[in-house]
Amino acid sequence: MDDTLTSRDEDLSPGCSSFDQKRSEAESSCVSLRSDWSMEHPVHFKSGDTQTDLSHEVLNRFRSNLLEKFEHLYEETVMQGNPTLLNEIYTELYITESESGELKNEHEVRQIETQSRREATEDTAIKCSDIFRPLPGQDKAIRIVLTKGVAGIGKTVSVQKFILDWAEGKENQDVQLIFPLPFREINLMKDKTPSLLNLLHVFFPETKEIEILSDKYKVLFIFDGLDECRLSLDFKSKVKLCNVSESVSVDVLLVNLIVGNLLPSALIWITSRPAAADLIPSRCIHRVTEVRGFNEPQKEEYFSKRISDQSLADRIISHLKSSRSLYIMCHIPVFCWISAAVLEKMLSRAESGEIPKTLTQMYTHFLILQADIKHEKDYEKKVTDEDMIIKLGKMAFEQLVKGNLIFYEEDLRECGIDVTEASVYSGLCTQIFREESGLYQGKVFSFVHLSIQEHLAALYAHLSCTNNNRNVFEPITKQTWWAKVKDWFQYVSLSELHQRAVDEALKSKNGHLDLFLRFLLGLSVESHEILLQGLMKQTISRSDSNEKTVEYIKLKIRLIYSPEKSINMFHCLNELGDRSLVEEIQQYLKSGTIKEAKLSLSQWSAVVFVLLTSEEKLDVFDINKFVGENNKGKKLNVLQYLLPVIKVHLSVCGVTDKDCAALTSVLRSIPLQLRILDLSNKAIRDSGVKLLSVVLEDPRCKLETLRLRCCGVTDEGCAALCSALRSNPSHLRELHLSNNKLEDSGVTLLSAVLEHPHCKLEKLWLWDCGVTYEGCAALSSALRSNPSHLTQLDLSENKLEDSGVTLLSAVLEDPHCKLEILWLRCCGVTDEGCAALSSALRSNPSHLRELDLSENKLEDSGVTLLSAVLEDPRCKLQILGLSDCGVTDEGCAALCSALRSNPSHLRHLNLSNNNLEDSGVTLLSAVMEDPRCKLEKLWLRCCGVTDEGCAVFSSEIKPITPEIPESVQE
Structure with a gap:
């Protein structure tokens, strides 16, 4: 955002700059009511600031007037004498932070239908009252917020709730004055030439008694309904206005207020439908939020609040769920209101006619219902x-x-x-x-x-x-x-x-x-x-x-x-009642014969429609379900046909190296939606990774999980991947690169990504990547620079040896390290490396939850060192893999002693392929008999145990699970 703010048009200088920057000397010609001191020292407001010289009487009257105007849901119902209090029916809306510049040029119902297929949990919700507050980890000042959303989704109601909470003294009390100025009302003044001061006096007459436009007051302007604006907002105009008392046309006044020439410290909130949101240059906006209406729980909450009879409310919800097209539209609060009005009447008593199942039926019933509603007062009906x-x-x-x-x-x-x-x-x-x-x-x-x-x-x-x-x-x-x-x-x-x-x-x-x-x-x-x-x-x-x-x-x-x-x-x-194509495709999908069917373009369109309107939610889109062995050459066309489906699913898999170009083209058109990309076990090679890297470096890309296990990638492909991740490092959370020939050079490149201050990678899998001490050194150095995010690391099947593990141990003992899972299976570690590892865990024992050291030559001496970690009361280790580590009953004795001292955390223990014999098993049975013991799974495969060893386990002890868990196998 900061970069975009500095690259503004010269015509707008100094507008669109950050609102707390000093004014440039070029502004000295502007006439302003503010003092020279305020021009050089802008005020930074803090939560809890209060006005000292605003008239309490005037301020209370101002709040009271806003309260009276906004406490009811619809003004026309107030005029009829049937007011509905907003707080009685208000249901919290789902609002997320969005990307500026990503505007959809399509009908808003299409957007709702697409949105309904996306999991809401993938986005960070923002409370309406917090739209001017940065999210955790965001270090930016927010002056102008643009909130977009389709018609009827709840933008105006959100504004209304924000103002009502402020007027009632509940939220945002650091703001002294709020001026709601809907565009539909400002339009009425399009031929006027007021000053900003006069404009506010017209809309808010009580403000004539106070000095309202001063930098010592924190004020908020709310411009609701940018899509309804009939003014010509020219952001390239050379007209600069700095004086709040100077009269100009309303459009010039608004432009100068938005770009910061007028009242540069004032907060501004603009709402708009998506199609009109680009009327405000993105460089002028500090935050873009999106109102996405009701999510699934909020839909049901609305009907429960709206319908007093809970049984009737449940029947209405059940009916709406039976029609996918209707239930999708329930994301829109206004449609919920329409549906509630119609279905409450039709389901509460015997009604003739079919209960509406299509949009047209619902709206026609609503029109008939409204035609039957008459004014409570008598009137002469001059028009039918x-x-x-x-x-x-x-x-x-x-x-x-x-x-x-x-x-x-x-x-x-x-x-x-x-x-x-x-x-x-x-x-x-x-x-x-x-x-x-x-x-x-x-x-x-x-x-x-x-x-x-x-x-x-x-x-x-x-x-x-x-x-x-x-x-x-x-x-x-x-x-x-x-x-x-x-x-x-x-x-x-x-x-x-x-x-x-x-x-x-x-x-x-x-x-x-x-x-x-x-x-x-x-x-x-x-x-x-x-x-x-x-x-x-x-x-x-x-x-x-x-x-x-x-x-x-x-x-x-x-x-x-x-x-x-x-x-x-x-x-x-x-709507016409013809479902022939849809039913044909449903049969193909149900029977599984679609893979070999030669579908026409219209049939592929039907596939898209069926998948998008299905109640079943798929988290993974696998192209192999649609293209069989005999039709693999059609994958490019299928990917293009099914683009709308891919847009709404979180994961894509089943693609080979020949499909990467097509897949990349698809992904570049949907960078905001895709969260998971799984291309594991597909030979996409370096060429495929290079194509995908173009998508990853797109600043709009929000990919969180990338799986490229066993894809034939070398350090060359890794270089392209790392370059993209350095350009856009803040979204990826999981990276799977196991079973690729990255070697030390590739891991060194990855390390540069990990030490990037914006990198938020939490899980990294590098199983069998040809890493040695050199690569481990680069990785350890990066993790010491940025240790606070990585929680899972797999370096199994690499030749790290004791020297590499010693380097990793320095990372583990860092108090900022948050590593919870560490897999070092078959890494050539001996008791020497185990000593360094144990020392680090004694220094910082509270984060690690899972440790796999299987197939290393730890022997009894190494296990004895680990036992000292386990008996530390701060140790929280829950899963420990020690399969094939050369442990005998001597090491088992040390381990059992530690577990008796601290038995309450370990859940899974793998001791398979060790020479424990009956004596070691006898020691373990004593641990398991302890009532404090929480051990749930114990692996003792190939441990030299006889019938005599098995007999020591009492009937009270939980059954032994004789398999290796997936968590230890990756």
């Missing part, structure tokens, strides 16, 4: 709900095509909607279409959620065809009387409308018509047309044309090369 639906639908469609989500009075008038009608005379509008007066006195209108706008737009398009014989995608032009007569006799079929809508949706780059299309097709199903008759009249039923629509969509699927677009086409087929 049917007329209002048509008018709202027309505006919804026209504004959807333009990409607008918020509307003003002129937008309503263009569609023949009288503002008074919309806000007073139609009971329908009280929930789906709301009016906000806001802090400023202008009126702003919006649908409660984008999906409601899309549903109404689809309903308008459907009714225009069935009732008015019109295709809404055809422009209305002035016609001669003869042309009008011809139109009366020209038949516009639903299939023509559907095909045109399919074409328009497929042409859209960001998929903004995808959900509209699903709704439009769902509305034409016969059962749905019957449902609509209860809401409004339809002149002609034309559901028979759906067969043509189905065939047209299947044709398009065969021709589409975009997996994302084809997925939406399958959702459309689902």
Whole structure:
């Protein structure tokens, strides 16, 4: 972040710099209300700072006004006299730190469907109240936060909760003043030229009585809804504004506030839908967070809070889980609200009709429900709900095509909607279409959620065809009387409308018509047309044309090369009730015959759809399950077909060296999602590792586990891998390189990665890599420089000998060392190396949990030295491998003595292939009879034990497990 801040455009100097930097001399020409001292010595606020000269009366009134405005969930319900307190129903949202610049150019429902397949536990959650606080280990000041999230996911509610907690004195009390300025309200001042001071006086009149804009106060500006902004935010403008009393256009004022020319110490929080987030240059932003709505537990918590009858709430949750498409949408809080409203009514008493199982059914039921809701007060109904639906639908469609989500009075008038009608005379509008007066006195209108706008737009398009014989995608032009007569006799079929809508949706780059299309097709199903008759009249039923629509969509699927677009086409087929392709693929997958099947492009698209909408969550994507021995040459195409599936799974395996180029291409397009990459036992060799290294060095790459065991890698491939890890060292946690010919040169390169201060590697496997004393020396030096992260190290089957183990012992005795698992199996260690190791563990015995020294010549003298470690009360060793170490009953006696002194920690002990004989086993049995003994597994294979030795074990002793555990075998 720091690097990006220093490379700002000259036009913005000194804006976008870190907010606590000194101002440059170039700013001296700017007029400012601050003193020269404050310009040279910016104030750093600390938690607990309190204002000393703000009027308590004014401040309390300010807090009280915000409290009154934000304590209820929806302003329109307050206006109706049915307020819902936010704190009563608020469910904590899942918010994570995200990457700036990684914005998805696709419909937001697609993003939700993809997100739902990712494990939430892979990301670090951030509480809403902590968005200006760095995470543990982050050393950066945070002034500007951008929070992105799809429509209805909870951005505005998060802002509301943040302000409410502050106003109630619960959170962020180091902030003196919070100024919430939603873009939808700022838009109303786009033609004004206020100063910042005047702007705040307009929105917050009580602030006229206090000096609010001074560096001695910590203030927060919240700009909610960047996607709703109708201002021209020009961040390359040369206009610099430093005086809070100087009048300029609102867009210039906002730009200068964001870049830091105005009030450089003020905190700023901006929320936006993803598609509009790049309106703010990433160099100006100190943190990007993402609201991801409800995770699985939060969904159920919401319905439990929303529905007072717990039995009914459980039935609603169960029904939603039965429909994958509905349950996925429950990530969006607004959809949970819609579903709760519909299902609470339908399941609480006997209702006619089918319980909704598709999105279209759910939204139509919701529309019918809202049409039945009337104002509690009496009013003269001057416009019918049917007329209002048509008018709202027309505006919804026209504004959807333009990409607008918020509307003003002129937008309503263009569609023949009288503002008074919309806000007073139609009971329908009280929930789906709301009016906000806001802090400023202008009126702003919006649908409660984008999906409601899309549903109404689809309903308008459907009714225009069935009732008015019109295709809404055809422009209305002035016609001669003869042309009008011809139109009366020209038949516009639903299939023509559907095909045109399919074409328009497929042409859209960001998929903004995808959900509209699903709704439009769902509305034409016969059962749905019957449902609509209860809401409004339809002149002609034309559901028979759906067969043509189905065939047209299947044709398009065969021709589409975009997996994302084809997925939406399958959702459309689902709305039309056609599951033929899906059911065919499900049979292939169930029988396992898909590996040898010659699938067409449309069938591969169906595979993607089935895998993404399946309730089963796969942690590993194995391409060998889809490509058999006879079709290995198709792996490149299959990887490309199944890209959306790979995006949402955490691990990829089953790829050879010839596939690495294709795999690398896939991984470069999804660097943020992939967490685990397993290519073990695949001959990808140095060439494959070099290709993968390009992915690893991408700063967006978040790979945490990389498994390259037995891949034919040498020091050449290791060099490319290490270069990438030095460029991007902070995310990888596990690295498996066992059974490769790295040798000392390769391990020396790895050591340079380990000593990097940002390296967070926790697990390193180097079993049988040709490492000697030289490589061990480089590794030990690196671990002494950066000892605090590595917890597991495997150096088995390497020729370390006593000299190498002595070097490692110096690492172990470092008090900062956190190593918990150390495997040194078959490393040529004798009692001399064991002495150094034991000395180190006596100095720092509390971290090591597992030690494997099997197949080393320790003999009795070495085991006796280890026994001194075991009897230390600080020792926490739980697993000890001493198989084939030349131990006799003498060494066993020392070991047993130590275990009697400290019997409560050791769980697994492997003494196989040692000459213990009956006398040694007799000693061990005495240890196991101790009630404090926690030993669970004891291996005594090939130890020279006879029937007499076995007889000493009493019936109370736990059975012996005669196998070597996987933890000792790797």
